[in-house]
Amino acid sequence: MSNSGRKINYAVRPAKNVERKMMRDLFIRLRSFARLEDYRYVGFGSKYFSDFILFHKILNISEMISIEADVNNRARYEFNKPYAGITMEWGKSTEVLPKLVAKEGKSIFWMDYDGLFEKYMLEDVAIISEKIESGSVLALSFNCESLKIDKTDRENDLREQLIKMVGKEYVVNNLDTRGWKSSKKLAIFLKNCIADKIKLVLKSRNYGLSENDRLEAKQKLFFMYADGATMATIAYVFSSKIDQNHAEACRFSDLYFVREDDEPFDISTPNLTIKEVRHLMEIRPCVEKINTKIFAQKDVDALWENYRYFPGFSEIESF
Known part of the structure; x- marks a missing residue:
């Protein structure tokens, strides 16, 4: 996680602004699971804390935690906190998350990465999926700028780039090299890697649990947008079979921007x-x-x- 807050004012990026409000409206529907006031929000506040301000004002969430890797500028982040109740957790997400997920309760995790996809992001997904409770949300945002592929050795160059991003186990042999100039192609590939990681963790986690207690994760958002670099956001709602009625009562599909497949909702401003x-x-x-x-x-x-x-x-x- 780079200190991108020095380069970008997250409060005034128009597509990001739209995305944030759409996510707010998705999160509001979680009240079918529990009181929104009882949820915890975990994200990357940077020094603008735009999502924290919105979610506190509209969702009335008070327990809010911002993960910040830029430990050299602690004083500035603490100064810019809009509410004293926001807790700063210092360090890389992979280091901080194990402690955060150990606490019981429904949560909204928005891992709003600003850079290109890296393997540690899948590790974050695994850490959260291992402990996340029914009625909770895991969202991820990441840069999905189209890849620049060496024309003289397309397959090997493409494989190397993808393996660097997600690991060898997610990259098939005889990779089809067509279409990778498209950001959408990369976004779908990375989204499917995230889904596979969640499924793998839940398969292990559900082993030995009663059928009613077994968790599943369902994709509800797939955004693509650009306020400069092309970005993608994916959100999953976790629920157990015993909470199926609560999940259905959320009526997420009533929101016109909900996407549950490989076709993203393009946020154009x-x-x-x-x-x-x-x-x-x-x-x-x-x-x-x-x-x-x-x-x-x-x-x-x-x-x-x-x-x-x-x-x-x-x-x-x-x-």
Whole structure:
């Protein structure tokens, strides 16, 4: 985990802003399992703590833990904490998570990695899956920029890159080298590696448990977006058979952005001025009123599809 907070203000990235609100609306539905106030949130707050602020205000979660590997700047992170109740855990996620997952209770884990996928991320998945309780969520975000493959030795170069990311056991022999210029292809591959790791851990964990107590993980989110680098986010809800009624009562599928397969929901954000956004919202959904000399159809579609989540930024300080 690099100190990317020095490069990126996570509070004002538009696609990330939309994603965060969509995840909030998914998490709200967990109240069918238990009171949201009783959940714990574990994430990477950076120094902006944007997700922590949103989830505390809307979900009323008070127990919040931020994992931070940038131990050389402790004072700055502590200073920027928006709430005194946020606990900072210092160190790499793989080092910190074993202690965190040992505590009982329903949790929301959002491992919002900023860099390219690495093997330790699958280790984090295993650590969390080993202890996570029914009614809890595990989400991961990661960079999935398309791979640059050596044209003279495509298969071996591709294999080496993928093995470096996830390990040899996830990379098949006679790898099909077609389509890897697409970020989507890489995102699906990595998503399936994560799913396989979860299934492997749950298979071992469920051994010897009663049928009612056995856990399963179901994918509910698969986002792709870009505020610069192409990113993917996957979220899984864990539930036991005895909690099946609670899981069904969440009605996750009512959310139009839920994705349970290999087709991601693309979060597109238009490049519009405040006046343009206001105008398009005033005429929505009257397509015939769109001034095509001003507005590109793709920008209109991107705004109207996710208008409920589209961020509104304005400068409020005067210098």
